[in-house]
Amino acid sequence: MAALATAAAIQAIAMKKLINYTPSAWARVCLGLLPFAVLLAAYIVASDIRLAQNPSDKLLPSIGSMLAAVDRMALQPSRRSGEYLLWVDTASSLSRLALGVGISAAIALVVGVLNGAVPLLRANLSPLVRAISLVPPMAILPILFIVMGLGEGAKVSLIVIGITPFLIRDLQSRTLEIPAEQKIKAQTLGASSWQLIVRILLPQLLPRLIGSVRLSLGSAWLFLIAAEAIASTEGLGYRIFLVRRYLAMDVILPYVLWITWLAFVIDWMLDRCSRRLYPWFYR
Amino acid sequence: MSFIEIKNLWQRFGEQVVFEQLNARVERGEFVTIVGASGCGKTSFLNVLLGTQRPSRGRVLVAGQPLRDEPDAERGVVFQRYSVFPHLTVVQNVLIAREFEGSPLLGRLFGARRRRALAEVAELLQAVGLAEAANKYPCELSGGMQQRLAIAKALIKKPKILLLDEPFGALDPGIRADMHALLSALWREHRLTIFMVTHDLKEAFQLGSRLWVFDKIRRDRHSPEAYGAHITYDIPIDRNSNALRRGAQQTAVAQRRKYEAVPTAAGR
Incomplete structure (x- = not known):
């Protein structure tokens, strides 16, 4: 009442x-x-309470000790190797991510468009893609390590295997979404199958590809960090799992924030690129 | 021998007979408008002419040759929607037809050949009244302008047959009158052979030189799909009679005035 x-x-x-x-x-x-x-604010208060009770508490480090850790990792050369660890980790993680996502996007664009455009190919490949997309990628990580060794290949492959099936299936259905009228119209303008794919379907799928890549980036990061955690000598995921042994929350938390920030910036840049390159898609 | 001969054409999907026993001859330069209730096979018939649908029985001869069963450059088409490519500007939308024929691999023209094609496209855009909008994307155009573009695209290939599937169905009345004038002019100028499906009987009489009515003659109340539609009326329309044409123009003008007088009502 x-x-x-x-x-x-x-x-x-x-x-x-x-x-x-x-x-x-x-x-x-x-x-x-x-x-x-x-x-x-909640974090600062909680951290203060814990540190007041036990100054050597590691679980909720103070902002000051996190800044000190950032300074140590990003601005001072490592005492062991002389490298600036945060930047080395970032560079190697980002290059793996870019390579993995790039390869996946290229494969997905080709297979997805062909699958969507050519019914004979679709009948041939679509069941296979569907079956592969159901294999849990993490379950075949050991196979990748056995076959490809512990080098870069295995880590990049995990990303590729993890996100390509999703990208292919998404692009295939996006291709099928393009109105049949457009395909008929192109044929009445004299287009061959190849010209129809190259001039009508592919250009219309590029902004959709960027959209799908943005959605798959979350999974790509997941697979990257998982692979780095298991076998690596540098990388953001590797570092987090390494310092976990010393309960170094003052390093882990800034690293997590940094990864989140990177993910945000990549997503934002892809969005901006897409809007700039394909203005017709956004009206 | 007539330009187009339709011989005993049947279309059935499973148990359902869409149309049956269609027989007709159409001469070059005729403008056939097709009306009929929904589900009477008008669009199906157009799809057969277009080559996207195979008739169950019978055949269509164009200049004595059987029709190819896939869309090609011999037959132009304008649908109610989606006849333009959203990722290309107005110019590119028309130019692409020349690029398809001039560049099998890349589908793009460069240099002098491109300039020559662009000049031709510019002329065509002028004719359909789109010169101002040449560098806009279709999403920036109104529905009427998009249909103008679709018509321009269909014309550049100089098709033997032009198929129109309710091309003006989604347009406002005033714009529709403009489009009628445009289409009539283009039909005369290019001596096109046109088949146009429409829901609007007045439009059918105004534009066509010949009107077909699709309807079912035989009906079975217990299985309504057992019999298909025929061409029940085949009415010649004298488009050259001045009285009629003036009448049509007057109605177009009157419609236009009415539209302009109540812009908000028409806008809806």
Whole structure:
């Protein structure tokens, strides 16, 4: 009853329904940042409480000790190898990710478009792609290590095996989504099968490919970090799992934030590229 | 021998007979408009002419030759929607026809050949009133302009037969009148042979030189799909009679005025 009365009172004062209130640009920024600020404050308070009880607590390191760790990892050369570890890790992880995602995208574009465009090929390949997409990639990681050794090949392959089937299936269905009218129209303009694929289907699938890649990046990071954790000598995933042995939360937490930030920037850049290159897709 | 001969054409999907025993002759330069209730096989008939659908029985001869059973450059087409390529600008949308024929591998023209083709495209765009919008993408065009573009694309290949499947069905009345004028002019100028499916009887009488009505003659109440549609009426329309043409123009103008007078109502 009380709730009803309050609701009625709010309605009487506000007049408009809740769903019809839209925040201004400023309010939206503030409302968006608020949860982050709350999380940060909660962390600082919790960390302070724990450190007050036990100054050598490792679970919730203070902001200061995390900054010191960042300084040690990113700005000072490592005492053992003389390398700036964060940057070495970042470079090798990003190059693996780029290689894996790049190869996957290229395979997916070719197979997906052909599958979508040529019914004979689709009948031939589609069941195989579906079957492969059901194999859990992590389960064949040992096979990759056995066959390809512990080098870069195995890590990149895991990403490729992990995301390519999804990308192929997505692109195949995107190709099939292109209205039949367009394909007929192209033929009445004299297009051969090849020209239809190259000039009508492929260009329309590129922005869709970027969209699918953005969706698959989360899985790509997962496979990358998993592979690095098991067998590697540098890389963001490798470092996190290495310092875990010393409970070095002051290194792990900044690394996780850094990976998150990288993922965000890559996603944002792909979106910007796509909008700039394919303006017709976004109207 | 007639230009197009339709001989005992049947179309059935499983138990359902869509149309049956279609027999007709069409001469070069005729403008056949096709009307009929929904589900009477008008679009199916157009698909057979287009080559995307194989008739169950009978055949269609064009200049004595059987029709190829896939779409080709002999037959142009304009659908109600999706006849333009969204990823190409207006110019590119028309140019691509020349690029298909001039460059089998890349599907692109360069240098002098491209410039020559572009000049031809510019002329065509002028004719359909799209010169101003040459570098826009289809998504930036109104529905009427998109259909103009679709028609321009169909014309560049100078097809023997032009097939129109409710091309103006999604347009506002005023724009529709403009499109009628455009299509009539192009039909005369290029001496096209046109088949046009429409729901609008007035449009069918105004535009066509010959009107076909698709309807079922025989009906079985217990299995309505047992019999298909025939061409129940085949009405010649004298498009050259001035009185009629003036009448058509007047209605077009009147429609236009009405449309402009109540823009909001028509806009919906």
